Amino acid sequence: MGNENNEYNEYVTFHVTAKDGSDVEMAVMDEFDFENEHYVVGAVIQDDTILDDGRYIYRSVIEGEDFKVEKIKREFDYNRIAQAYMNMEEA
Secondary structure, X not given: OOOHHHEOOOOOEEEEEOOOOOEEEEEEEEEEEEOOEEEEEEEEEEOOEEOOOXXXXXXXXXXXXXXXXXXXXXXXXXXXXXHHHHHHHHO
């Protein structure tokens, strides 16, 4: 059996477009605020299972009861935001 903790259980999900143009469904694993912006940490969902091989951070824009995600385009910004998130996790 697989890791029970990674089964698909009522996670909030969102979709992003991969570099190859395909649609990727992701589960929100965490949320945080940094420098007056809101971010979500997502993990890829495949066949109703949340994959363990990576977490991805997206800027989150809340629109009423829903939200959309935006890719963090500059590598420098992404690295700075990721470092801030890791520091929050350690605290």
